[in-house]
Amino acid sequence: MLKLNLRKSILAAMGTCATICAAPSLVLADDAQDIKQLKEQVRQMQQKIDRMSSGQGTGQSQTGTVAPPAPVNQGTQATDESKRKETPALTFAGITLYGTVDIGVEYVSHGAPLSQLWSPGLPSFIQSFSNHSITSVNGNGLSQSKIGISGVEPIPGIPGIPDLTGIFRLETGFNPWDGRLVDGPGSLALNNGKAVAVRSSAGDSSRAGQWLNGVAFAGLSSKTFGTLTFGRQNGLMLDMLTKYDPQLQAQAFSPIALSGTSGGLGDTQSNRLDNSIKYVLQVGPGRVAFIHGFGSAGYVPQNSNEFSFGADYAGFSFDALWGVVHGEVAASSLSAAQVTTIQGLGYNPSNTLAATISDNTGYSLQASYNAQNFFPIKFYAGWERIKYNNPSHPDPVGTIDIGGYVLGVVNNTAYWTAGANGLRQRILQISWVGARWSVTKDFELTAAGYGYNQKSNAGNGCSNASSGTCAGELADISLVADYHFTKRFDSYLGVNWSRVQNGLAAGFLFTSEYSPMAGVRFNF
Numbered sequence: 008m009l010k011l012n013l014r015k016s017i018l019a020a021m022g023t024c025a026t027i028c029a030a031p032s033l034v035l036a037d038d039a040q041d042i043k044q045l046k047e048q049v050r051q052m053q054q055k056i057d058r059m060s061s062g063q064g065t066g067q068s069q070t071g072t073v074a075p076p077a078p079v080n081q082g083t084q085a086t087d088e089s090k091r092k093e094t095p096a097l098t099f100a101g102i103t104l105y106g107t108v109d110i111g112v113e114y115v116s117h118g119a120p121l122s123q124l125w126s127p128g129l130p131s132f133i134q135s136f137s138n139h140s141i142t143s144v145n146g147n148g149l150s151q152s153k154i155g156i157s158g159v160e161p162i163p164g165i166p167g168i169p170d171l172t173g174i175f176r177l178e179t180g181f182n183p184w185d186g187r188l189v190d191g192p193g194s195l196a197l198n199n200g201k202a203v204a205v206r207s208s209a210g211d212s213s214r215a216g217q218w219l220n221g222v223a224f225a226g227l228s229s230k231t232f233g234t235l236t237f238g239r240q241n242g243l244m245l246d247m248l249t250k251y252d253p254q255l256q257a258q259a260f261s262p263i264a265l266s267g268t269s270g271g272l273g274d275t276q277s278n279r280l281d282n283s284i285k286y287v288l289q290v291g292p293g294r295v296a297f298i299h300g301f302g303s304a305g306y307v308p309q310n311s312n313e314f315s316f317g318a319d320y321a322g323f324s325f326d327a328l329w330g331v332v333h334g335e336v337a338a339s340s341l342s343a344a345q346v347t348t349i350q351g352l353g354y355n356p357s358n359t360l361a362a363t364i365s366d367n368t369g370y371s372l373q374a375s376y377n378a379q380n381f382f383p384i385k386f387y388a389g390w391e392r393i394k395y396n397n398p399s400h401p402d403p404v405g406t407i408d409i410g411g412y413v414l415g416v417v418n419n420t421a422y423w424t425a426g427a428n429g430l431r432q433r434i435l436q437i438s439w440v441g442a443r444w445s446v447t448k449d450f451e452l453t454a455a456g457y458g459y460n461q462k463s464n465a466g467n468g469c470s471n472a473s474s475g476t477c478a479g480e481l482a483d484i485s486l487v488a489d490y491h492f493t494k495r496f497d498s499y500l501g502v503n504w505s506r507v508q509n510g511l512a513a514g515f516l517f518t519s520e521y522s523p524m525a526g527v528r529f530n531f
Contacts, residue, residue, distance in 0.1 A: 097531060104531075106154035110146040110183040111499075111526020113259065117517040122208040123185055124216070125194035126151060129208050131259040131522045132266075132483050132505035135515050136198075136206040146183040148259035148526045149489070149499055153180045153221060162227075171229050174236070178221030180214055190216030191275070191338075192360060192412045198340040199356045204516060211338045212267060213279040215410025222279065233288030240285050243296050243313040244371060244391075245270035245278045247326050251373035253387040253441020253455035259524045260485035260503045262457050269437050272313075273367035273393045274335040276409060281308055293318040294326075302334065304400035307408050309334030325374040334398050336408055337363045341416065349415035352404070359415040364402045365422055369393045383445040387455070388438075395422045395433040395464075423464060433464035433476070449491045457483040461510055472512045479510030500525045 097104040115129050118141040122128055128145040130137050146152055155178030162171045180189040191212020198206040214220035219239065226236030241249075248270050254261035267275025280300035287296045293316070300311035310333055317326030338360045341349065346356050373389035401419035408414050423432045441455030459481035463469055469477035487501030506519035 101160050102156055102158045104154075104156050107150045107152055107528065107530050108183050109148055109150045109152050109526060109528040110144065111148055111524055112142070113145040113148070113522060113524035113526075114140070114142045115520060115522040116140050117520040118208070118522070120207040121145065121184065122182075122194045123197070124182070124187060124190040125208055125210050126180060126182060126189040126191070126212065126214060127208070127210065127258045127265045128182065128184065129522070130265075130520075131503050131524070132262045132481075133507055133515065133518065133520045134208075134210070136203050136208070137520055138204055138516050144184050145259075145524065146526070147180075148501075148524050149255075149257045149487075149528055150530075151180045151189075151221075151258070152183045153178055155179065155221065159228075168229050168232060170231060171227060173225070174228050174234070175225035177219055177223050179217075179219050180221050188216055188218070189214040189220055190410065192216075192408065192410050195338055195340045195360055196357060196412065199359070200341060200343045200346040202343075203514065206340070209340065210266065211275050213271065213276050213409065215276075215408075215412065217410060224285075226285075230289075233286060236285050238283070239279060239281050240283050240298065242270065242272070242278055242280055242311075242330070243298055243315045243328055244272055244330060244369065246296070247315065247328060247371065247373050248389075250324075251326070251375055251387055251389050253439065253443060253453055254485060254487065257487065257501075259522070259526075260453075260487050260501050261455065262459075262481065262483045262505065263437060263439065268393075268435070269391055271335070272330050272332050272369035273365065273395060273435070274332075274337045276336050276338070277308075277311065277332045277367075280311060281409070283311075292320055300332075304334075305402055305406075307334065307336055307402065307406055307414075309398075309400060322377045322380065323374065324376075325372070327373075328369070328371040331366070331368045333366050334400060334402060335365050335367050336402075336414070337365070338408060338412070338414070339363075345416050352415065354405075354413055354415045358411065359413045360408065361416040361418075362402070362406075362408065362414045363418045363421045364398045366396045366398050367393055368396075385443045387441045387443070391437045393435045393437075395435070397422050430466055430476070431464045431468065432462070434462040436460045436462075451489045453485075453487045453489070455485050457481075457485075459511060463510065470509050472509055472515075475510055475513040477510030477513065479512060480508045481511050482506050495530050496527070498525070498527045 113129055117137040118129050119136050119138055121143045126147050157176040160173045162173055165171050182189060191210055192215045194209035195211060198209050222240055224236045224238030224240050228234040248263060249256055252261055252263060256264040258265045263269040267278050271277035282301040283298055285298040295316045298313050300308055302308040302310040313330035315326055315328040341361050345361055349359050369391060371391040375385060375387045377385045397420055402417055404417050406414045423430045437459055439457040443451060443453045445451050461479045463478035465474060465476040471477055483505040485501060485503040487499055489497055489499040491497040502521060502523040504521045507515060512518045
């Protein structure tokens with residue numbers, strides 16, 4: 008009995024210390040109300056410790072440990088979490104505050120003025136508006152700057168599920184060079200009516216200025232029965248890219264991160280799915296996952312489904328995916344003529360965009376091999392095939408897109424319809440390889456190569472730059488050095504080179520560029 012009481016006293020002291028240390032602002036309380044709140048928090052901690060020491064009422068073992076939640080697919084965690092080293096969490100009462108600030112300086116040989124809203128800031132791989140050289144402060148090179156909170160709470164007393172927990176995550180991304188929330192569609196709207204040669208950097212995105220433009224979900228998790236979550240969540244393809252992209256979705260050095268085409272199964276807005284339900288189950292070395300996005304025909308969003316499965320064995324890891332997204336939106340800036348048209352319809356150019364709508368089907372195989380038993384290098388490879396079709400349920404002019412933007416010019420017939428419009432099936436294939444070398448425990452070198460190959464969907468089967476429907480190619484190569492000074496703070500230096508040809512170069516001012524960037528990153 009004396010031994011048990013001593014253990015309880017020690018745990019109580021540790022709990023009180025943890026309460027005060029985890030919330031330093033509490034010890035600065037200078038009025039009776041703050042002190043009263045502190046005492047109440049200590050009392051609640053004492054009650055938890057009493058239950059832990061007795062092993063009763065919490066679904067815990069007699070050692071007093073809490074079963075952690077089941078592993079969730081990587082993309083539902085902070086998107087750069089696999090890249091950074093383990094850092095002590097800022098956690099209190101089951102709630103964790105986390106975030107990233109990533110900022111540096113970039114030179115782009117053919118660029119455009121820094122965006123106020125687009126998260127890549129500058130076109131680190133060649134875009135249609137890439138024009139003159141530019142040097143600027145830029146951010147989000149290795150990781151999206153963000154802030155978020157997450158929570159895990161054990162749920163005791165459920166028969167047959169002793170490790171059940173309730174979980175949630177809320178996250179938003181921002182641009183560290185101006186402090187604004189990321190808003191891809193907003194960056195496009197700022198270019199409305201402008202000629203390509205005078206546009207600022209911009210691009211579509213699933214982050215559209217929402218207060219929580221990352222993820223916002225809650226659900227239940229169990230190591231035995233898996234994780235079920237509801238809300239705004241990363242699609243499974245984005246989850247896989249977070250794991251298998253050699254540059255781990257670094258926007259300054261990975262085209263499949265900057266453009267979002269790959270993660271969204273053809274269009275970037277579907278990287279994250281609103282109104283979705285997601286299930287992830289890990290069984291031994293194997294795993295399966297499914298996500299369904301709820302939607303309505305002729306509105307944004309329409310419905311979507313993605314399914315993946317994979318396994319890990321002897322240093323190898325692989326995943327395969329199939330997905331279909333109905334009513335995908337590829338938003339773009341309005342031309343001067345289109346601005347005149349939408350004004351005649353009563354729409355405001357400041358929040359109106361053009362859009363191409365499609366039903367997309369995607370397949371992907373991705374793998375990695377960690378050769379740590381032989382040398383400290385990890386290898387990556389991936390392949391994706393995307394088919395574009397006209398939407399089975401067209402979106403009308405005036406449809407409200409994500410972020411509240413109005414689609415004032417809508418194209419529902421840009422792609423193939425069997426035997427109806429003389430076009431061919433548009434197919435885009437994306438592939439990549441790369442390796443990450445841990446030179447020391449604090450220093451990493453990563454090299455990666457990416458390729459896009461578009462099959463001609465023009466009726467004449469063209470393979471030149473006369474039209475965006477012609478066959479075309481993109482090649483991209485990147486090299487990055489990353490040094491960790493501490494667990495939370497690292498610096499990086501890298502360069503990206505890209506080139507487009509034929510149909511993928513249609514309407515471009517230039518067809519190649521290089522873009523070195525140096526930056527620092529703080530994770531908490």
